[in-house]
Amino acid sequence: MSGTGLTAVAAQIVVVISGAPLLAGWMRQVRARMEGRAGAGVLQPWRDTRKLLRKEPITPIGTGPAFRTAPALLVATTAVVAALVPLLSTTTPVSAHADLILVVALLALGTVALALAGLDSGTAFGGMGASREMTVAALVEPTILVAVFAFSIPAGSTNLAAIVAGAVREPSRLASPAGLLATAALAVAVLAETGRIPVDNPATHLELTMVHEAMVLEYSGPDLALVELGAQMRLTVLLGLLASLFAPWGIATDASWPALAVALAAFVVKVAVLGAVLAAAEVFWAKVRLFRVPELLAGSFLLALLAVTSSYFLSGE
Amino acid sequence: MRPMSTGTYTQLLDLACGAFLLAAVVVLWRRELVAIVRTFALQGIALAAIPLLIGLHEQRWGLIAVATGIGALRAGLLPYLMRRALAALTPSGGEEHHYEEDVSEARETQPLVNVAASLLTAAALTLLAYAVARPLVALNPGPAARALPVGLAVVLIGLFVLATRRRALAQVVGFLLLDNGITATAFLAASGVPLIVELGVSFDVLLAVLVLQILTTRMRTAFGTTDIDDLRELHD
Numbered sequence: 001m002s003g004t005g006l007t008a009v010a011a012q013i014v015v016v017i018s019g020a021p022l023l024a025g026w027m028r029q030v031r032a033r034m035e036g037r038a039g040a041g042v043l044q045p046w047r048d049t050r051k052l053l054r055k056e057p058i059t060p061i062g063t064g065p066a067f068r069t070a071p072a073l074l075v076a077t078t079a080v081v082a083a084l085v086p087l088l089s090t091t092t093p094v095s096a097h098a099d100l101i102l103v104v105a106l107l108a109l110g111t112v113a114l115a116l117a118g119l120d121s122g123t124a125f126g127g128m129g130a131s132r133e134m135t136v137a138a139l140v141e142p143t144i145l146v147a148v149f150a151f152s153i154p155a156g157s158t159n160l161a162a163i164v165a166g167a168v169r170e171p172s173r174l175a176s177p178a179g180l181l182a183t184a185a186l187a188v189a190v191l192a193e194t195g196r197i198p199v200d201n202p203a204t205h206l207e208l209t210m211v212h213e214a215m216v217l218e219y220s221g222p223d224l225a226l227v228e229l230g231a232q233m234r235l236t237v238l239l240g241l242l243a244s245l246f247a248p249w250g251i252a253t254d255a256s257w258p259a260l261a262v263a264l265a266a267f268v269v270k271v272a273v274l275g276a277v278l279a280a281a282e283v284f285w286a287k288v289r290l291f292r293v294p295e296l297l298a299g300s301f302l303l304a305l306l307a308v309t310s311s312y313f314l315s316g317e
Numbered sequence: 318m319r320p321m322s323t324g325t326y327t328q329l330l331d332l333a334c335g336a337f338l339l340a341a342v343v344v345l346w347r348r349e350l351v352a353i354v355r356t357f358a359l360q361g362i363a364l365a366a367i368p369l370l371i372g373l374h375e376q377r378w379g380l381i382a383v384a385t386g387i388g389a390l391r392a393g394l395l396p397y398l399m400r401r402a403l404a405a406l407t408p409s410g411g412e413e414h415h416y417e418e419d420v421s422e423a424r425e426t427q428p429l430v431n432v433a434a435s436l437l438t439a440a441a442l443t444l445l446a447y448a449v450a451r452p453l454v455a456l457n458p459g460p461a462a463r464a465l466p467v468g469l470a471v472v473l474i475g476l477f478v479l480a481t482r483r484r485a486l487a488q489v490v491g492f493l494l495l496d497n498g499i500t501a502t503a504f505l506a507a508s509g510v511p512l513i514v515e516l517g518v519s520f521d522v523l524l525a526v527l528v529l530q531i532l533t534t535r536m537r538t539a540f541g542t543t544d545i546d547d548l549r550e551l552h553d
Contacts, residue, residue, distance in 0.1 A: 295431075295432045295433045302342060302436045303339075305440045306338065310331075313447055
């Protein structure tokens, strides 16, 4: 048990860290092709990372420990989440600690570290980006909590591994109104949390609209590489979490090597498909105005709340 | 025809009720009147699915006929009438005047309660409907009765739309949401009302929409807008 379990945990971390830049590159490539451009190739984010890592680390004058520790903290919290969330297997040595509230708290810790770094840099853009990021985060965290809580009611536990294992056993839970509403709410929350297009545009440095880019404007060299990697890992982990909750097929529920191999292939396919769908949708969407973002997030919170209430009055208990 | 298995019936009924409630929320969410009318038509389909499923499950052919009638009226005729009223309100100025076209009539630009707050209110109203319906559900805890809060929630949300929206057509949709909610409650609580009552209610609704269609056109010619706030004085 522990051999495959440990391998599963290690594989989750390695796949997320090495695959996150590839996912970002894949999404950019899909988007470029749909817009009629040739695209830079799937490997471009890795090339960017290599270029940034070779540069000399520079921190602006007057910045303190918050600015220096934030990139490492972002990557570390996301790596811990990648180890905890049942992406490949539900029976790992750490799956007993994969509590929903812990996972959301770790993600929030990364967000807060980056926002503090933005404030610490002391520039106007850093503070503006941090304040916007906090506004969005304050609205997103309850949505994620409530949406996954809707999944946890039929499972009777807030442990993510238990939720996913229960959904593998009883797929009819997913087609219930609660499951569908919670998935829709979670999808909007993931878009907002990872700064994708209806909420934030990751490809712009326009000062009026940028959120994430405004916070990390002062970073350069290896620190910037870590921040970029952290953002890409968050996207991968959250898309993986969405896939695990809504399409749990293929995830290993027992400790055997073939199941783990199947789970790995299924995870790569699911996240690649989700990423392609997201990139394709982004071609057709426009970024909403910043003052409309609370409206979008209130809507997704309402969907999550309806999911919880409907799992009380619609499920056949 | 053999009756559906209870598990499939419960699941399909739950899905229909979930879609029904979701459509009411989306009406609150969107601003474009065209999208609101389209959502209302989808809600009509979900509403028609409820008596259809109950009829198939309990093998009552009358209910299936009622379901067909409800689907034709609420997903077909009423949205068609509202679309016609909307087309009359927003005259398309042709391709060359595309940028000058006045779109303010086609959107609910400034509701009395902003969209984010009204979505949160809808959440509270749903919880209220759940709390209120609990003694009713306890009377006969079947799958249809357990979905009763959905009907009550749509009634409350319809009333909220009616009270907070300014455009005449958005208020018509609010009124129809209210009526959809009442119909759904009737089907879920008592497997429907007698056919003659259902027919009477349907004609009532149809007549109300026809009258309101004429009223919005009159308002448009009298005031140049369909903002209900302009109706403050009585005239002969």
